[in-house]
Structures are given as structure tokens and as C-alpha cells.
Amino acid sequence: MITVKKLVKRFGLKTVLRGVDFEVQPGEFVALLGPNGAGKTTFLRILASLSRPSLGEVLISGYKLPQEAAQVRARLGVVSHLPLLYGDLTAEENLRFYARMYNVPNPELRITEVLEMVGLEARRRDLVRTFSRGMQQRLAIGRAVLHDPDVILFDEPYTGLDQDASSMLDDVLKTVAAQGRTIVMTSHDLARAEDLATRFDILSRGVIAASASLQELSQTNLLAFYRQALAG
Amino acid sequence: MIDKVTDVKPVSNSRTRPSGNFIKAVAAVLWKDLTAEFRSRELFSAMLVFSLLIILIFNFALELDIKTRQSVNAGVLWATFAFAGTLGLNRSMAIEKDRGCLDGLLLAPVDRSAIYFGKVLSNLAFMLIVEIIVLPIYSVLYNVNLFLPGLLLVILLGSIGYVGVGTLLAAMSVQTRTRDILLPILLFPVVIPVLLAAVKASSGILAGAELADILLPINLLIAYDVIFIAVAFMVFDSVVEE
Numbered sequence: 339m340i341t342v343k344k345l346v347k348r349f350g351l352k353t354v355l356r357g358v359d360f361e362v363q364p365g366e367f368v369a370l371l372g373p374n375g376a377g378k379t380t381f382l383r384i385l386a387s388l389s390r391p392s393l394g395e396v397l398i399s400g401y402k403l404p405q406e407a408a409q410v411r412a413r414l415g416v417v418s419h420l421p422l423l424y425g426d427l428t429a430e431e432n433l434r435f436y437a438r439m440y441n442v443p444n445p446e447l448r449i450t451e452v453l454e455m456v457g458l459e460a461r462r463r464d465l466v467r468t469f470s471r472g473m474q475q476r477l478a479i480g481r482a483v484l485h486d487p488d489v490i491l492f493d494e495p496y497t498g499l500d501q502d503a504s505s506m507l508d509d510v511l512k513t514v515a516a517q518g519r520t521i522v523m524t525s526h527d528l529a530r531a532e533d534l535a536t537r538f539d540i541l542s543r544g545v546i547a548a549s550a551s552l553q554e555l556s557q558t559n560l561l562a563f564y565r566q567a568l569a570g
Numbered sequence: 571m572i573d574k575v576t577d578v579k580p581v582s583n584s585r586t587r588p589s590g591n592f593i594k595a596v597a598a599v600l601w602k603d604l605t606a607e608f609r610s611r612e613l614f615s616a617m618l619v620f621s622l623l624i625i626l627i628f629n630f631a632l633e634l635d636i637k638t639r640q641s642v643n644a645g646v647l648w649a650t651f652a653f654a655g656t657l658g659l660n661r662s663m664a665i666e667k668d669r670g671c672l673d674g675l676l677l678a679p680v681d682r683s684a685i686y687f688g689k690v691l692s693n694l695a696f697m698l699i700v701e702i703i704v705l706p707i708y709s710v711l712y713n714v715n716l717f718l719p720g721l722l723l724v725i726l727l728g729s730i731g732y733v734g735v736g737t738l739l740a741a742m743s744v745q746t747r748t749r750d751i752l753l754p755i756l757l758f759p760v761v762i763p764v765l766l767a768a769v770k771a772s773s774g775i776l777a778g779a780e781l782a783d784i785l786l787p788i789n790l791l792i793a794y795d796v797i798f799i800a801v802a803f804m805v806f807d808s809v810v811e812e
Binding site for chain 2: 386387388389390408409411412414416418420421422423424425426427431435436438439440441465481
């Protein structure tokens with residue numbers, strides 16, 4: 339579903355990614371972990387076609403980036419710590435706008451489905467600026483799945499959420515994952531990642547330093563695995 | 571209150587329809603901008619108040635006799651539109667950047683020039699609305715009739731050129747830390763030909779010149795509009811990408 343080979347990303351003289359090899363199978367939920375400045379967001383932005391790789395090969399659903407970016411974007415949903423929503427539009431107006439941009443068939447039906455999924459059906463006519471951070475983040479997930487993408491990228495989706503909002507987001511994420519979508523999520527929250535993901539990749543100093551599936555990890559805990567990867 | 575998360579029906583295998591999307595995307599961006607702005611009136615009120623302040627300041631500062639006043643009308647008018655326009659262009663792109671919405675737009679599987687044209691149309695709409703309100707007030711304050719068909723055409727052509735290049739440069743400057751000061755620094759040198767042509771054509775029309783005398787600046791305005799919108803169409807994708 340996602341294949342990345344020898345990916346390098348440079349910003350001027352600074353090299354952020356130094357030859358990343360990364361592969362995700364359909365239906366996998368991969369947690370991409372790593373310290374601040376490891377290049378997680380840069381990596382996700384390249385997968386999302388928002389940034390061009392300096393070197394290397396990126397394939398998503400069989401389409402190559404950046405050459406076939408439009409085809410990739412049609413199959414991709416992105417949730418970041420920013421909601422990517424307009425505060426002066428209502429929840430349904432935001433989704434209607436994105437439905438038009440993605441040319442979603444039967445948009446009104448799909449908007450209702452998505453609002454029910456994220457538990458915001460009752461607030462559909464309220465302005466997004468009146469929503470709490472947690473509600474905005476749930477609507478952001480609704481926006482990301484609106485066009486029925488195969489792959490969803492989550493970049494630190496829990497940033498700024500309180501305990502209640504985080505557990506609410508857990509439920510939404512589990513619902514989205516249960517639909518068989520391929521998910522890549524960056525996070526600093528190891529406990530949450532361990533609860534949700536089926537594979538864990540550690541990005542450190544611009545390369546994937548270690549990778550383990552949930553089964554492989556059962557003999558140790560994620561924190562020990564993470565520390566060992568960073569030390570190595 | 572946080573609502574309960576419910577299960578959703580299994581997702582269908584439907585895919586977004588890939589083609590025939592361009593006009594729909596342009597219309598979607600325009601609809602989104604107009605709906606959000608008519609609700610908040612953030613951008614529009616700032617542009618309008620700023621325009622009115624400029625024409626008031628010029629009115630009191632210049633203290634001109636009627637004859638001299640006629641000679642500066644076109645210049646004052648276009649200076650007002652240019653300054654207010656910059657304010658609007660900056661705010662229009664800042665709204666997209668602040669909540670990450672620019673990324674949301676760029677993630678859509680549409681030709682990115684559709685986003686550019688949508689933003690141009692909405693910025694043009696805001697600028698024209700402000701101009702429609704400013705014109706009668708200016709007419710009263712400066713005792714001049716601005717509702718001349720030729721002048722209205724020049725204002726439309728000048729605004730298209732100004733917004734066309736301004737939207738492109740605003741998309742560029744919004745990605746920098748100094749976006750508020752960078753846009754006018756980038757925009758005014760590039761837009762000088764359109765402002766000069768617009769002032770020349772406007773002052774000719776206000777002085778009652780023949781069409782043949784103002785044809786050159788009008789042609790220049792048309793050429794500028796076509797060239798810069800074509801250039802923006804070609805380079806917008808590169809401008810907004812990291």
C-alpha cells in the first residue's frame with residue numbers, strides 16, 4: 339500500500355531524512371514514533387504530497403509521488419494537529435466544501451454518515467469556531483475520511499487534547515481502523531500508540547532505526563523497545 | 571457536550587470522480603470564501619473602513635481647489651483601492667494558513683490552479699464590493715461624478731490585474747514569517763504597470779478625453795490582466811509547494 343525507498347529530504351544544507359526505507363501493507367496501523375526533530379512530520383508531509391522528496395522513491399496505492407500526486411491525493415486522508423477546518427463555516431458546510439473539492443458522490447448522504455461516525459450529527463449546523471478542540475479534531479477525522487480514502491495519515495492527532503477528548507478520539511480512530519483502512523500515525527504518546535497500532539517504527543536521526551509488529555513486541559514493552567532503538 | 575461515537579456503515583468502494591472537477595473546485599472555493607466572509611465580515615469591514623479612512627485623510631490633507639482636485643482624483647482613487655486591496659489579499663490568505671486550511675486545499679485531488687482561480691474570484695468580489703461602496707462616498711466628498719461607464723470598466727480591469735497578481739504573491743508571502751510586511755513589498759513593484767495604466771485611463775475618462783486617447787492604457791490593462799493571470803496559472807503549483 340505504501341512503499342518508500344531510500345527517501346532523502348533536504349532543506350538547503352540541512353538533511354532531515356537520510357534514506358528512509360518504509361513499507362506498509364494494506365490494513366496495517368503503523369505508529370511512527372521518534373523524538374522531536376526526527377523528521378516525522380516532514381516524512382508525513384512527503385507521503386501526503388505536500389512536500390517533494392529530494393531523492394528516493396515513494397509509491398502509494400501503486401501511484402508514484404510526486405508525478406502522480408493527484409491520484410494519490412484522491413486515495414489519501416490527512417489529519418494533523420491543526421484541524422484544517424474553517425471556523426466561520428458550520429460542520430456540515432465544511433464537509434460540503436471538502437465533498438465538492440473531492441467530487442464525492444451523493445455528498446449529503448456521505449456527510450450525514452460521517453457526522454454520525456464522529457458523533458457530531460447533533461452539532462452539524464453549528465459554527466466550527468464554537469467547537470471544543472476535541473470536537474474539531476473529531477470533525478477533522480470526518481473530513482479526512484469523507485472521500486473514502488484507502489490510506490489515512492495522522493500527524494500528532496492528540497496534541498492539545500484533554501483526557502476526555504483524547505479517549506473520544508481513541509474511539510473514532512478505532513472505528514476508522516476497523517474499516518480496514520491503512521493508517522500511519524505519528525505520536526509521542528507511547529501508551530496510546532501501543533493501544534491502537536499493529537506495528538511500530540522508530541524514526542531517529544532521519545532513518546527508520548527499528549521496526550516491530552505488535553506480536554514481536556509482546557515479549558517486551560514499547561517503551562523499552564523505543565529506548566533501545568534510540569540508543570542504538 | 572461530547573456526543574457518543576457510533577458505528578458507521580461499512581465504507582463503500584466508491585472513489586471520488588476524477589474528471590470534470592476544475593469548475594466545481596473553483597466554484598467550491600468561491601462559495602466557501604463568500605459564505606465565511608458574509609458571516610464574519612472580518613476582511614470586508616477592514617477593507618471598507620481602511621478605504622474610507624484613506625479618502626477622508628486625502629480629502630482633508632490635500633485641501634485642493636476644484637481644478638487641482640480633478641487632476642488628482644484618479645491617483646487618490648487608485649491609491650485607496652491598492653492599499654485596501656493589499657489588506658484584503660493578506661487577510662484572505664492568512665485565513666487559509668492560520669488553521670492549516672491551505673494544506674487542506676492542497677490535499678484535494680484537483681488541479682491547484684482551480685484553488686488560485688477560486689481565490690482570485692473571491693478576492694475580486696470583495697474588492698469590487700468595497701469599490702461599489704467607496705465610489706458614491708468619494709463622489710460626494712470630492713464633488714465628482716465617478717459613475718461613468720468607461721471609468722467603471724477601467725476599475726474592473728484594474729481590479730482584475732491587481733487581484734490576479736496579488737493573489738499569487740499573497741500565496742507566496744503567507745508561507746513566510748514576515749507575511750504582513752512582505753506582500754506590499756513584493757506586490758507594489760510588480761503591480762506598478764497596472765496602477766499606472768489604470769490612473770492614466772481613469773484621469774483621461776474623468777477629464778472627458780476621447781476613446782482614442784485612452785486606448786493605449788486600456789489595452790495595457792487588458793494585456794497585463796491576460797499575461798499575469800496566465801503566468802499565475804502556470805506557476806501557482808510551484809509557489810504553494812514546499
